[in-house]
Amino acid sequence: MAFKRALILFLFVFLFFSFSSRAQNRKVIQFSGVIYSADTAHRSIPFATVYDYTLGNIAISNFTGFFSLVGYEGDTIYFSTVGFKTQEFIIPIGNETEKFTANFFLAPTFYMLPEAIVYPWGSRDQFPYAFIHTPIPDDDLERARKNLNPDYLRSLSLAQGSDPNINARMVMNNYSQTLYYYGQAHPISLLNAFAWSQFISDLKSGKYKNPNKK
Numbered sequence: 001m002a003f004k005r006a007l008i009l010f011l012f013v014f015l016f017f018s019f020s021s022r023a024q025n026r027k028v029i030q031f032s033g034v035i036y037s038a039d040t041a042h043r044s045i046p047f048a049t050v051y052d053y054t055l056g057n058i059a060i061s062n063f064t065g066f067f068s069l070v071g072y073e074g075d076t077i078y079f080s081t082v083g084f085k086t087q088e089f090i091i092p093i094g095n096e097t098e099k100f101t102a103n104f105f106l107a108p109t110f111y112m113l114p115e116a117i118v119y120p121w122g123s124r125d126q127f128p129y130a131f132i133h134t135p136i137p138d139d140d141l142e143r144a145r146k147n148l149n150p151d152y153l154r155s156l157s158l159a160q161g162s163d164p165n166i167n168a169r170m171v172m173n174n175y176s177q178t179l180y181y182y183g184q185a186h187p188i189s190l191l192n193a194f195a196w197s198q199f200i201s202d203l204k205s206g207k208y209k210n211p212n213k214k
Helices: 002-025 124-133 140-147 150-159 164-180 193-204
Strands: 028-037 049-052 058-060 066-072 076-081 084-090 099-106
Touching: 028 076, 049 066, 058 066, 076 099, 084 099
Parallel strands: 028 099
Antiparallel strands: 028 066, 049 058, 049 076, 076 084
16 A cells, blocks of 8 residues: 555656656747638627636636637637637747747637427417417507597597696796786676677577477
């Protein structure tokens, strides 16, 4: 048991130092670029995830699709975002400078969902009853007849409240009448000869007769 533990510890230390030495030998790279959609030219992909699988670093592209992160030569990079296929990229080895910049194009993904038919009934047995008892909506002519029904229009007129504009106009008219006769007695229409003449003329012409009375 002690031998196995010592062997496991030795392998762990060996792998750790080998990985550290390998990482030290590799060149540090400022990895950056712009992510575009492969189906539309010059359409950048914002807020895409750029994941360095080797080191575990993550970067997010900005609104214009630009990203930047620090890695090593030979690191495996994954580009992923909703609606596009995940793309893998390996940082090239042997760069002349410590910077690597490129444009990356992600292919969009399309999912065909199966057709779903929604019925308003719980089962097929309810369809005959619903077919017979479902009310048929009125057509345009029937709706027009209902809207022009005198009883319906009368009920609407009775339900309507007082119009504030008409009330305000009536108050102002009454107020202007009082100012017009300010300081003097108001005329009495009962003693107006012209009003009596007009009333007698209307009475003879039958203006005040009830049209429904025979």
